[in-house]
Amino acid sequence: MTGIGAAMTLLAVTPVMANAGPASPTGTEFIVKFRDGVAARSDALAANGLRVVGEVSVGAVLVSPTKALDTTTALAALRARGDVEYAEVNGTMHADLTPNDPMYPQQWHYYEAAAGARVDTAWDSGLTGAGVRVAVIDTGRTAHTELNANYLGGYDMISNAAAARDGNARDNNAQDQGDWQAAGECGAGTPARNSSWHGTHVAGTIAALRGNAAGVAGVAPAAKIVPVRVLGRCGGSFADIIDGITWASGGVVAGVPNNPNPARVLNMSLGGSGACPASLQAAITAANNRGSAVVVSAGNSNVNASNATPANCNGVITVAASDRQGNRAVYSNFGATVEITAPGGETSPAASGGVLSTLNAGTTVPAAQSYAFYQGTSMAAPHVAGVVALMQHKKLAAGVALLTPAQVTARLRARAMPGSCVGGCGIGLLDARASVAAA
Ligand SMILES: [Ca+2]
Ligand SMILES: [Ca+2]
Ligand SMILES: [Ca+2]
Structure with missing residues (x-):
């Protein structure tokens, strides 16, 4: 763990219908x-x-x-x-959907037999995440034609103006101002680094537009993203992250207007080392009690996640990362606190082994929109968050109560595929199709 004390950092390693499916009889005609x-x-x-x-x-x-x-x-x-x-x-058919998004073929992490999360066949259900809000508690948002239509109003929860780089403390603009750093800027020995646009990448995996003949596809392309900015220059403080969790899930944060778009899925692709702080646990428990499932990355240190937080907190869905072959990724944390594994990819030896999503081309401040392969448990978690959105869409469409966080976890785990892992990767690999069927 580098950086200022009590900071968490993002967990990406930056490198570079036509034919009928089974009919679904209505029974009415x-x-x-x-x-x-x-x-x-x-x-x-x-x-x-x-x-x-x-x-x-x-x-x-x-x-x-x-x-x-x-x-x-x-x-x-x-x-x-x-x-x-x-x-x-007089049965029902659904599109046997192959997205027309030109970069979709590079999103092996959705469909490849070895380790793809079977997102493509989950889509045959017709579920898109419509009506479901997913909070991305991360570096904030950037303008991107794959995401703009799915962003809802979020919040900049960074209380330190210097870390926020927007000239003020907390405000209602979740714009990612960039998290570039000079060598040594975030602690002795920390390397120089360009801005990551990490939250934009995570958001794209969850809800990039699909079928628009452009770019990539998100797992839940009609879900809405609530961007909650907590990571800035040199990471983010526990206090800001805790308030981000509270706000995102519909709780009250002093001095901040209540969230008009409370999310029942929270994605936190971030972490630090140590035990789960009592304050952080309290925020997660309260979010669970409001009905929000909390999906977190296991961490990228190739160690037991028992010493990585929030991966080690109770009430979270801790996600480890697999490579393209279905083995635990070389960097992924592991251990008994991991619930499930999803594709996080490996960008070495080839970038194309990573997870492809939306990004920004700016090296410091935002510039043109772009796409990039990233690897990390940060990239694995949003696959799970997207699948949870599909599962909850199913409940919304049926007009029944949403799954509770405990039910979400149980259904994801009841239907996972076996993978290869030393040290413990939870129940196995995410299976979107089966998880949606079980929802
Ligand atoms: Ca601000
Ligand atoms: Ca697209
Ligand atoms: Ca766990």
């Missing part, structure tokens, strides 16, 4: 074809509790029940008739 020369027999249908509601262009009729009936029984009765050629459920 049927397509019935009477034999050629036989007009639709309204009396026969009525005897089966059905009535014609439309025509289908192959000479069949669309029929709807006039009373509650059992689908199997109704179909059997129709098919037993000599004048019925066929009768079947």
Whole structure:
């Protein structure tokens, strides 16, 4: 751990429908074809509790029940008739979606057999994260055409104006001002480094626009991002991060207007060393009690995450990182506090082994939007956060209560795929498709 005392740092290592899926019967309508020369027999249908509601262009009729009936029984009765050629459920198809985003083929971390998180097949459910807000507690936001439509108002929670680099303390503008540093600026021996635009990368994995014929795709491309800026020059303080968690989840922070967009998924791709501070634990527990699942990175030090925080706090979903082959990434922390592993990639020997997402090209202050491969447990966590958004979208679409944080964790873990890991990587590799099915 480098940098100023009691600071946490970001956890990226900077390098450089067409065909039908299985039908989903609604059970409410049927397509019935009477034999050629036989007009639709309204009396026969009525005897089966059905009535014609439309025509289908192959000479069949669309029929709807006039009373509650059992689908199997109704179909059997129709098919037993000599004048019925066929009768079947008017089912549902979904796009077997292959995104048209030109950089999607480089996002191996979504679809490759070895270690991809099966995001592509999860999308076949039609779920997009619509209606779900995900707080990205990180370096803040930058303008990007892949993200602008999905940003909601966030907050700059950095209380030190020098660290914030925007000339003031806390304010309602979550703009990432850059976290570049000169050699030694953040403690003896710390290297010079360009701005990371870390929060922009994390946000892109969660909710970059998909299907817009541009750039990359996010895991939950219709989820909304609430950017909460807590990391600036030389990292972020515990106090600011704690208040960020409280605010993001809908709690009260003195001197700050309440968040109009409380998030039920929080992503924290950041960490420091040591035990979980009691104050940080209290904030996480309170967020859980408000219904917010808290997804955190395990850390990038190739050590047991028991000494990395917030990875070691209770009530968080601690995410380790895998490489492109499904092995624990060389840098990833591990151990009993890890709940699950997701793709974090390795940018050596080839950058393309990292996770591709949105970025900014500025070396210090923001400049043009861009894309880049990063590696890190910081990149793994947002895969999980995006999948949680898909899971909660499923509950919203069904009009039922959202999953509690404990239910989210249990469903993610009930359905993970096996991976290769020495030291403990939780239950295994994230399986988006199965997690969504279990939600
Ligand atoms: Ca500020
Ligand atoms: Ca896109
Ligand atoms: Ca844990």
